[in-house]
Amino acid sequence: MNATQEQLRVKFEQALVAAFGAEYAGVDPILVTASNPKFGDYQANVALSLSGRLGKQPRAIAAAIVEKLDVSEICKPPEIAGPGFINLKLKTEYLEAQLQAIQADSRLGIPATKTPQREVVDFSSPNIAKEMHVGHLRSTIIGDSIARVLEFQGHDVLRLNHVGDWGTQFGMLIAYLREVYPEALTTANALDIGDLVTFYRKAKLRFDADEAFQETARQEVVRLQAGAEDTLHAWKLLCEQSRQEFQVIYDLLDVSVIERGESFYNPLLPTVVEDLEKSGLLVENQGAKCVFVEGFTNREGEPLPLIVQKSDGGYNYATTDLAALRYRIQKDEAKRIIYVTDAGQANHFAQFFKVAGKAGWIPEDVELVHVPFGLVLGEDGKKFKTRSGDTVRLRDLLDEAITRARADLEIRLKEEEREETEEFINKVAEVVGISAVKYADLSQNRTSNYIFSYDKMLDLKGNTAPYMLYAYARIQGISRKGEINFEELGDHAKILLQHETELALAKYLLQLDEVINTVEQDLLPHRLCEYLYELSKKFNQFYDRNQGVRVLDAEEPYRTSRLVLCDLTARTLKLGLSLLGIQVLERM
Ligand code: ARG
Numbered sequence: 001m002n003a004t005q006e007q008l009r010v011k012f013e014q015a016l017v018a019a020f021g022a023e024y025a026g027v028d029p030i031l032v033t034a035s036n037p038k039f040g041d042y043q044a045n046v047a048l049s050l051s052g053r054l055g056k057q058p059r060a061i062a063a064a065i066v067e068k069l070d071v072s073e074i075c076k077p078p079e080i081a082g083p084g085f086i087n088l089k090l091k092t093e094y095l096e097a098q099l100q101a102i103q104a105d106s107r108l109g110i111p112a113t114k115t116p117q118r119e120v121v122d123f124s125s126p127n128i129a130k131e132m133h134v135g136h137l138r139s140t141i142i143g144d145s146i147a148r149v150l151e152f153q154g155h156d157v158l159r160l161n162h163v164g165d166w167g168t169q170f171g172m173l174i175a176y177l178r179e180v181y182p183e184a185l186t187t188a189n190a191l192d193i194g195d196l197v198t199f200y201r202k203a204k205l206r207f208d209a210d211e212a213f214q215e216t217a218r219q220e221v222v223r224l225q226a227g228a229e230d231t232l233h234a235w236k237l238l239c240e241q242s243r244q245e246f247q248v249i250y251d252l253l254d255v256s257v258i259e260r261g262e263s264f265y266n267p268l269l270p271t272v273v274e275d276l277e278k279s280g281l282l283v284e285n286q287g288a289k290c291v292f293v294e295g296f297t298n299r300e301g302e303p304l305p306l307i308v309q310k311s312d313g314g315y316n317y318a319t320t321d322l323a324a325l326r327y328r329i330q331k332d333e334a335k336r337i338i339y340v341t342d343a344g345q346a347n348h349f350a351q352f353f354k355v356a357g358k359a360g361w362i363p364e365d366v367e368l369v370h371v372p373f374g375l376v377l378g379e380d381g382k383k384f385k386t387r388s389g390d391t392v393r394l395r396d397l398l399d400e401a402i403t404r405a406r407a408d409l410e411i412r413l414k415e416e417e418r419e420e421t422e423e424f425i426n427k428v429a430e431v432v433g434i435s436a437v438k439y440a441d442l443s444q445n446r447t448s449n450y451i452f453s454y455d456k457m458l459d460l461k462g463n464t465a466p467y468m469l470y471a472y473a474r475i476q477g478i479s480r481k482g483e484i485n486f487e488e489l490g491d492h493a494k495i496l497l498q499h500e501t502e503l504a505l506a507k508y509l510l511q512l513d514e515v516i517n518t519v520e521q522d523l524l525p526h527r528l529c530e531y532l533y534e535l536s537k538k539f540n541q542f543y544d545r546n547q548g549v550r551v552l553d554a555e556e557p558y559r560t561s562r563l564v565l566c567d568l569t570a571r572t573l574k575l576g577l578s579l580l581g582i583q584v585l586e587r588m
Contacts, residue, residue: 001031001514001517002510002511002513002514002517003098003109003111003510003513004042004074004090004098004510005031005042005514007074008029008031008042008044008071008074008075008088009029009031011069011070011071011074012029012031012044012046012065012069013025013026013027013029014068014070015065015066015068015069015070016029016046016065016068018068019064019065019067019068020050020054020064024050027046027049027050028046028049029044029046030044030045030046030049031043031044031045032044032045034087034088037504039081039085039087040075040079040087040088040089040090041075041088041089041090041507042087042088042090043085043086043087043088044065044085044086044088045085045086046065046086047059047061047062047065047080047084047085047086048083048084048085051084057084058083058084059080059083059084061084062080062084062085062086063080065086066078066080066086069086071088073091073094074088074090074091074094075088075089075090075091075094076088076089076090076091090507092497092503095497095503095506095507095510096494096495096496096497096506098510099495099506099509099510099564099565099568100492100493100494100495102509102510102568103491103492103493103495103564103567103568104491104492107575108512108568108571108572108575109510109513110152110512110513110516111513112153112154113153113154113155113520116153116154116155116156117155117156117335117336118155118156118157118158118332118333118334118335119150119155119156119157119158119334119335119336119337119338120157120158120160120328120332120334120336120337120338121143121146121147121150121157121158121159121160121338121340122143122160122162122324122337122338122339122340123139123140123142123143123144123146123147123159123160123161123257123338123339123340124136124139124140124143124161124246124250124255124257124340125139125161125162125163125164125341126163126164126242126246127163127164127165128163128164128165128170128238128239128242128261129169129170129173129196129197129199129200129238129241129242130164130169130197130200131197131391131393132245132246132249132394133391133392133394134376134384134392134394134397134452135341135342135375135376136394137249137376137394137397137437137441138342138373138376138441138446139340139341139342139373140249140250140253140255140257141253141255141437141438141441141442141581142340142371142373142441142442142446142525143159143257143338143340143371144159144253144255144257144581145438145442145525145528145579145580145581146338146340146371146519146523146525147159148578148579148580148581149516149519149520149525149528149579150520152516152579153516153520158258158328158332158334159256159257159258160257160258160260160328161257161258161259161260161261162260162261162262162324163246163259163260163261163262164261164262165239165242165261165262165263166261166262166263166266166320167262168218168221168314170220170221170224170235170238171217171218171219171220171221171224172203172204172206172207172217172220173199173200173203173238174217174220174224174231174234174235174238175203175207175213175216175217175219175220176199176202176203176206176207177203177234177237177238178220178234179206184234184237185230185231185233185234186230186233196238196241196242196245197393239261243259248395249394249395249398252395252398252434253398253434253438253581254434254581254583255581260324262317262320262324264324265320265323265324265327268323268326268327269315269319269320269323271323272308272319272322272323272326273289273308273309273315273319275359276289276291276308276355276359277289279358279359279360281355281358281359282308283305285305285307286311287310287311288305288307288309288310288311289307289308289309290305290306290307290308291305291306291308291355291358292304292305292306293306293351293354293355293358295350295354296347296350296351296354304351306318306351306352306355308322317348318348318351318352318355321348321352322352322355322356322361325337325352325356325361325362325368326356326361329361329362329363329366334366335365335366335367336366336367336368336369337366337367337368337369338369338371338523339368339369339370339371340371340373341370341371341372341373342372342373342374342375343372343373343374343447345370345372346370346372349368349370350370353368353370356368369523371446371523372446372447373446373447374444374446374447374448374449374450375449375450376441376449376450376452377449377450377451377452378451378452379451379452379453381451384452397437398433398434398437400454401433401434401436401437401454401457401458402429402430402432402433402434403429403433404433404454404458405428405429405430405432405433405436405458405466406425406426406429406433408432408458408460408466409425409428409429409432409588410425413425424587427585428585428588431469431583431585431588432458432465432466432469432585432588433458435465435466435469435577435582435583436454436457436458436464436465436466437457438465438580438581438582439457439464439465439468439529439580439582440452440453440456440457440464440465442525442526442528442529442580443463443464443526443529443530443533444526445524445526446524446525446526463529463530463533465582467533467536468532468533468536468573468577468582469577469582469584469585469588470588471536471539471540471569471573472570472573472574472577472584472585473584473585473586473587473588475539475566475567475569475570475573476570476586476587477587478543478551478552478563478566479563479566479567481552482552482563484563486563486566486567486570489560489563489564489567490560493560493561493563493564494557494560494561495561495564495565496557496558496561497561498549498558499542499548499549501538501541501542501544501547501548501549502542502549502562502565504538504541504542505535505538505539505541505542505565505569506565508534508535508538509535509565509568509569509572511531512531512572512575512576515527515528515531516528516579519579525579525580528576528579528580529580531576532572532573532576532577535569535572535573535576536573539566539569542565543566549562550562551563551566
């Protein structure tokens with residue numbers, strides 16, 4: 001709901017009470033954005049919904065409401081249409097005043113939330129010594145954007161990287177490290193063991209081929225769990241190496257996230273199992289400790305347990321998640337915990353949420369949300385791979401996007417006969433390349449799979465980052481051309497909306513708060529992308545030589561008013577893009 005809808009809601013409440021009595025105070029006016037601008041801007045459907053309760057025809061109810069409805073400051077006289085819809089058209093003066101008000105505000109009139117709370121966003125979360133793959137890239141990009149939106153809304157956001165830094169695979173890795181780099185286990189210095197993914201592959205080959213090695217690996221796990229110094233040292237070394245590799249990606253993406261890996265919760269695992277035991281939920285199944293909750297079955301239709309402790313005493317992914325959940329509720333005092341992972345883990349989350357609920361660990365005021373996303377596919381519609389069939393390294397993927405952005409830019413510079421410095425070219429290529437990858441991901445409804453295509457994401461036309469960045473730079477170009485400093489237009493420069501395209505742009509500019517509120521609720525960043533794309537189109541219509549208005553060569557007071565609209569559009573784009581983790585360029 002935006003500020004205007006909020007005001008209208010209050011007016012409706014008053015009218016309902018005046019028309020039908022105090023007991024109608026809480027009735028929802030069912031205010032929606034009009035489906036067709038011909039009918040107005042908003043439509044209230046409350047008359048239809050009250051028909052049963054009042055035992056009257058909706059049109060008669062609508063008439064009774066309208067008679068008491070005082071919206072003259074906001075709207076033109078309301079009209080009743082069809083079976084009883086109340087159509088509302090915003091007054092131009094009202095729009096002008098609204099825009100004037102947001103102009104002076106760095107938050108563009110968007111109030112921070114009245115109910116700030118601690119929210120955990122658990123995202124990115126790659127696994128040590130394993131490939132940080134495109135799934136983690138999606139989690140990183142989507143999670144970062146969600147965190148940015150919540151932060152902007154004024155929530156106290158804890159960005160957590162639930163890194164997979166514990167587990168039996170470390171036995172194999174450490175055993176292998178002891179073999180090939182024995183000095184690594186004793187020297188204090190970090191050791192460069194090269195690419196960890198290759199190291200992992202070699203260790204795995206060794207592990208699969210040799211039973212004696214498997215036994216050594218198992219012993220290393222035991223030593224690790226017991227806290228043996230040299231083994232622990234090796235483990236830290238591996239984590240540190242991975243951390244450095246992950247950081248390269250985070251730096252490129254300009255993402256910050258606090259590492260709190262699985263190992264952090266190790267000391268808490270035994271009590272998770274004990275407490276489940278105490279609450280009577282624990283069942284022994286072939287030596288493993290499990291919890292059964294209804295609604296989860298395997299392929300054969302048999303009840304699927306959540307295993308919290310294996311028969312060998314080891315703990316599982318789910319056990320750690322239960323411990324982390326309790327920690328986040330008790331110690332972090334989180335009121336909403338958001339997990340951003342691929343849709344393939346939906347069952348895991350649903351199941352452990354349910355177990356935690358049954359155990360009574362989730363207070364009523366705490367909300368748990370799994371934010372699933374689909375797969376990244378290659379242009380052939382199959383799993384995203386390199387030409388040779390290998391998984392794509394994220395570093396390479398981002399570099400490739402930057403390289404291609406650079407090539408596109410160089411062609412454009414040649415066409416436009418422009419000379420630019422190397423510094424300019426590097427900067428534009430990096431911003432465009434990275435934004436293109438981010439935007440391509442965020443602009444899709446995250447629940448669906450999406451096809452990764454450099455050509456599409458770098459296209460200057462269409463719903464892409466370059467298009468959006470270009471719209472922003474184009475507006476800055478207006479200020480350069482007219483030698484106008486947007487900031488000096490005056491905080492309350494008069495706004496006059498005459499032309500249809502101006503009105504359409506103005507109305508749209510005022511909808512940003514509604515969009516941000518929606519993203520805060522449903523955690524779907526593509527809604528923000530859609531809004532920004534639509535805004536750019538509305539701007540282009542407004543600025544269009546034929547269908548739009550004149551700006552720089554318009555008469556005063558229209559010239560200033562239109563320049564303010566340009567500035568507001570640019571600032572809206574900049575703010576919106578920043579919530580997607582995208583930086584703007586003044587020129588490109
Ligand atoms: N490390 C996991 C993976 O790569 C993701 C962890 C997500 N977070 C969580 N609390 N389970 O699939």
